[in-house]
Amino acid sequence: MGVPKRKVSKARQGERRAHLAIGAPPLVECDHCHELKRAHHVCPTCGYYNGREAVSVEPATPGEGQR
Numbered sequence: 060m061g062v063p064k065r066k067v068s069k070a071r072q073g074e075r076r077a078h079l080a081i082g083a084p085p086l087v088e089c090d091h092c093h094e095l096k097r098a099h100h101v102c103p104t105c106g107y108y109n110g111r112e113a114v115s116v117e118p119a120t121p122g123e124g125q126r
Contacts, residue, residue, distance in 0.1 A: 084097050090107070101113045
């Protein structure tokens with residue numbers, strides 16, 4: 060079993076983890092409403108996925124959720 064012979068310094072540890080940063084998810088254009096959405100996900104704006112309505116989305120009324 061592999062066991063480290065010496066302690067890994069913070070600099071070397073940082074060099075190894077330099078490529079582990081999380082980037083922004085790739086966005087694609089919705090075929091129905093042409094808004095940006097995540098690939099292979101239901102559009103949060105119109106509720107369509109793969110050319111059909113998957114989720115019914117109600118229009119937000121102004122002032123909803125505000126006191």
